[in-house]
Amino acid sequence: MRKRFLVLILLSLPLGSFSQDINFELDFSAVYWAPKSNDTIRISVGNNGRYIFTDSEEVAKSFGSITRRFQPAGGKENADLKLLFDLKTIFMLMEVKIGQNTVLANVDLNQFMKKGKSIDSATVRKMSATPTALKIENNGKKYKLYGVAPDNKPDDLxxxxxxxxxxxxxxxxxSKLMTSATGELFSIDIPSGLLVHVEDSKGEIILELLSIKKKKQKGSANIQLKLE
Structure with a gap:
């Protein structure tokens, strides 16, 4: 029988209050290639970017320090990881399955990334995009390249x-995620579309879209433990 653990504290990550039900919808799925690591990453996106879901094996590997803690003694079983990011509330719902064990956590990324610190300044940093004359081709279509940089580091393109x-x-x-990560208020002024291609100032590719398809999906989770 599968054992299900509701984790209230997971490796010192701050967890938010669990709501009884989480419901979400996803609109399309995309697969990316990261040349530096030669990894492929699969994501699904819903509600104009509010929800980001992934169950990609490559992402699971990056959580190895967490998943190893729940391996059976002497075991080397693969971990199945599912992540749902809610970028409106800045929470991450995580499910890890290893053998007979299931671990659930609802993580407040705002507290985790800033360690609970308040915003230091009322200054709003802006990340903006400037169109260039360059174009790239992806899956038979041409796309305009934009130079993107924060206003305090305009040469960091x-x-x-x-x-x-x-x-x-x-x-x-x-922008909320950037605010949590940097401790500064952030606004983002770039085209409102799915990323197709990312390269650095030397022209080396960081991320490339391999495929995309519209795929409507509904999801839900119930992660409340209660006694009646």
Missing amino acids: IYMAFNEKYPVDYDTYF
């Missing part, structure tokens, strides 16, 4: 291309 047929609202959702 990376180049991105977007497919606006697949909407992603970066300012509404990802």
